[in-house]
Amino acid sequence: MLLSNLGYYSLVLGLILSIFLIFYSINEIKYKLFNLKISLLSILFLQFFTVLLSFFCLIFLFVYSDFSNQIVYNNSHSSDPLFYKITGTWGNHEGSLLLWLLVLTLFIFLFNLTSKGQPKRYKLLTIIFQQIIISGFFLFLLITSNPFNYLSPIPIEGLGLNPILQDPALAIHPPILYLGYVGSSIIFSSSLAALIEKNINRDWTVHIKKWILYSWIFLTAGIMLGSIWAYYELGWGGFWFWDPVENVSLMPWFCLTALFHTIIVLEKRLILKSWALVLAIATFTLSMNGTFLVRSGILNSVHTFANDPERGIFILIFLFILIFLSIIIFFVFQEDENSINKNIFWLSKETSILVNNWFMMYFLAVVLIGTIYPIFLEVINDHKISIGPPFFHKLIIPFLIPFLIFMAFGPKLKWINDDLKKNKIKNIFILLICLLISFLIIYIKGKSYLILTILFTASFYLFFVTLIDFLNKKYNLGQKIAHFAFSIFVLSILFNSIYSTEFSANMKIGDEIKFNNGIIKFEKIETFKEKNFNSLVGSFSITDKNNNIFSLEPEIRIYDQPKIVTSEADIKTTFFSDKFLVINLIKDDDYFNVRYQIKAFMIWIWISVSLLIVGGILSLRKK
Amino acid sequence: MKKNIIYLLVFFIFAFIFFIFLNGLNESKKYIPKQVKKRFVVEFSSKDLLSNKKIFSKDYISNDKFTVINIWSSWCVPCRSEHKYLMSINQLYNVNLIGINYKDKEDNAKKFLKEFGNPFNIIFIDKNGILSIELGAYGVPETLIVNQKNEVIKKFIGPLNKRNLNEIKKIIN
């Protein structure tokens, strides 16, 4: 009770501070009606502190299982392990919004701390925009999603955290992802401020590039964690399902990737200013749009939060206020670039980065349209369709081919202008080798897809070119690693898709099934009682085609609170393949549905994305 | 001037998206299938639950009576609540009530009928759910009304209630 009150009023104080900061900054910039000698930094810290306090209150409520609090009651159970009591704090709509708010206030504080050298008016304007966003979230939290609602009478026991959320990867996935999303809000506010102040110069790009990279790193890591979680927890061995919730995190990623490529051009040549601003605005708008799509329940998805139309309307209106605000600011303050000496030669690094942007925007368009088109069709035509993986694959995969090629030679081009002749023979030679390798791979596999062969060729080309580049000290290491990582990423997905095999059958204890020149034997099943669930652990011994024997122990967990059955896959990972086994209960009591998959080069997908992140981190270092 | 037009265009596009989203929020998220085409019952055959003989649908869907096809199972809890309505449909003359026993154990199904009564003229066993899918069903329980021309004219997804029963009576009379 006390903690709930403390948490709630702390939030109210935070909101008041937010409004104060807006007026204070407006006064400082324009009217100078009163002259307050206060430290902005300390107020921003105070605001961060109020949210932090409130966040800690909520964590304590969860840790002590105080079921007088509504969301503790809905998302926790006294028998949950301590770790999941804590992570349960953000495993629900209200708590995750509070976390979002926490990161928002932390970031604006850090922004001010780290941008001492920037012009004062620019900083104040950034604070205004950021505080508009922050106060929107405060209002959203307090009006529609108060995390500190009481329940009376106080229930004796809670409903428990959804078991599929009881997982370490998913526990840290939201905070990491939010760091990325919220980082984009700083980019948004700062871009608008710089636009108004006509402050888009080299200093500003250097200063904002850091924020772009940080957001990009966290966003990438967040998406990867979510994907890893889906891979082993959702139990069907895929890592990307083109589910709306996943798409929603991918959209700002495309935008952000395009943005930090553009910002390099901006830094070097001070061109493409407006375009960089559009990207900065779009990145944050898409993050918000994602929040809207996920939280309002407007989409059909595996992971839907509570559907509450009131919440949906609030975010929708808030989102569009921000969009229209930025359009208006853009309209009023945007200036045409004077194009003296700002031409772009067709063969130059600038062009190659534009091409990168072009493809990124295309991928973004595919994902965005594929995600929201069903909503449009349903509203306009009352016709319901599904858009799933085949749509995205058909529209994205063919375009990857030119994209990969551009990615290989783009970074080698010089600024301003370059010519094609050098290294011509070398490149054609590499390309031919790649074609040969790809053809052999596809041929040996007995498949014959033209597109697949060319796609392989393109990714091998990128792979070899970036590999050779490591010998050359001239280019930026972070970029090299990132592009190299991307080639491994595409290659591992390709290998994964053509070399993976699987089988699924209903088996009972003692059954043996031949598969892939090996044998799978269902040895036994054992029952264990854990703290908050009962577990059935199956033992399978698997003999592969080289007569290696190993065992896999997939698990079925039957949770009491709430009553949910989950399947925990057992995965044996090697550098060449993942052996993935999952069992499920079926209606026939003696039998289990067994699904065994050999997923080729699975680990390389994660390794390559991690490498991509390393590339991002190294780029931070470079001046 | 050109700039203004572009901004106006952008503005209208976003306004359009806004209204679509706003309306989308109010749409119900439940998927209710629409009957687009005329649907006819395909012929099917299976074993009879009680006699264990091979039976054919064409012998039971007649062209002088309405046919009510009910998909049920002994393990399905809502099926129990609709059972009394099925019993009263059975009382109507001019109706043939066909049961499809969905993914059930035969012993359990028989026990279920013994306990609650058997409203069905005949029961097709649907051991693996194939029959039901071919009838376009989503799960259990589900009820289809078929007219004399072998055409599905009404479909109830989920357990029948009093209102559904009256509706069925109205259709049949």
Added chain:
Amino acid sequence: MKIRIIFLILISFFIFENLIAKTENELVNKISKNLRCIICQGQSVYDSNSEFALSIKLIIKKKINEGKSEKEIYSFFKDQYGEWILYDPELNEMTFVLWGLPIILFVFGGFLIFRKIFRN
């Protein structure tokens, strides 16, 4: 002449592509990945273990054994359950925009870049 030969090879590649026989199981998996489990939340038939999905998988197998083509199987399910069940939206008047808009945007983007570079 050379171009014509390359062209012919390319075409034969494409034709060959469709002739590759898949095992029954692979085909069942492929088809069931492209069908939505309409009683589940955002899962494909392949991913789901619900009774509904299990039956659908059996039907797919049955239809394949009856010699039905992939297309016929999709259209069977579409007739039964509506377009909502298909993950791969058909190209028709409802989805022209869906399939066309990304491509149009791509071309438009290319045009903008072209104009930016070759303005003078």
